[in-house]
Amino acid sequence: MKNLTIKAIVIAALCLTFSCGRQTKDSGKSGKNDKAGISEQLILKTSDDVIKELKNGNKRFVENRLINTDYKKQIELTKTGQKPHAVILSCMDSRVPPEIIFDQGIGNIFVIRVAGNIEDVNVLGSMEYAVEHAGSKLIVVMGHNHCGAVTGAVEDIKLGNLTQLVGQIKPAIKSDIKDPDIIDQTAKSNVLMTIGDILNRSEIIHELVHDKKVAIIGAFYDIETGIVTFME
Numbered sequence: 012m013k014n015l016t017i018k019a020i021v022i023a024a025l026c027l028t029f030s031c032g033r034q035t036k037d038s039g040k041s042g043k044n045d046k047a048g049i050s051e052q053l054i055l056k057t058s059d060d061v062i063k064e065l066k067n068g069n070k071r072f073v074e075n076r077l078i079n080t081d082y083k084k085q086i087e088l089t090k091t092g093q094k095p096h097a098v099i100l101s102c103m104d105s106r107v108p109p110e111i112i113f114d115q116g117i118g119n120i121f122v123i124r125v126a127g128n129i130e131d132v133n134v135l136g137s138m139e140y141a142v143e144h145a146g147s148k149l150i151v152v153m154g155h156n157h158c159g160a161v162t163g164a165v166e167d168i169k170l171g172n173l174t175q176l177v178g179q180i181k182p183a184i185k186s187d188i189k190d191p192d193i194i195d196q197t198a199k200s201n202v203l204m205t206i207g208d209i210l211n212r213s214e215i216i217h218e219l220v221h222d223k224k225v226a227i228i229g230a231f232y233d234i235e236t237g238i239v240t241f242m243e
């Protein structure tokens with residue numbers, strides 16, 4: 012009896028020890044790229060590769076098999092520099108954290124967040140730094156469903172500086188106010204409008220996109236499922 016108890020304790024201890032390695036072992040199943048974030052800083056050379064990794068990362072997130080969660084290791088890997096492969100403009104909504112929903116962790120993506128994922132001169136400056144100086148290959152403008160900022164624009168709310176912010180979203184309202192899909196349709200059209208604004212207002216980004224050195228793409232996040240759909 013005593014021996015059995017000791018055996019059980021030893022087995023339990025071994026299970027605890029080895030459960031730490033399980034995440035790394037499972038991650039190997041989903042392909043070579045999936046492992047890169049663990050063993051080394053992920054370096055991707057083309058915008059197509061970056062889109063592929065973001066799609067894979069979102070798939071890992073949805074399937075609950077994240078691999079880029081060893082933050083201590085990622086801090087170690089990035090302490091002497093960063094080479095983020097993408098810059099993502101996303102809403103400030105607490106349910107839409109790009110590092111998590113794309114399973115990128117620390118050091119792989121620049122993230123700019125503002126209510127309604129709209130651009131302004133500071134956002135453009137940050138993006139220009141990312142693509143021109145830091146070598147990011149992809150700009151993603153990501154909206155989401157049930158967006159509070161978009162709802163504010165549709166409902167014409169007035170509140171301090173927020174009035175200006177929602178005012179910038181208003182030109183994206185294309186549907187009739189009675190349309191039950193007006194919020195999500197406006198959020199999608201706001202993404203496309205923002206992409207147009209970025210290309211119109213940043214000569215640097217316009218040129219890099221024109222020369223196919225950088226790509227810009229819209230995306231839409233579903234807060235009910237965790238799924239990101241790219242607007243290709």
Ligand SMILES: [Zn+2]
Nearest residue numbers: 102104158159
């Ligand atoms: Zn939002």
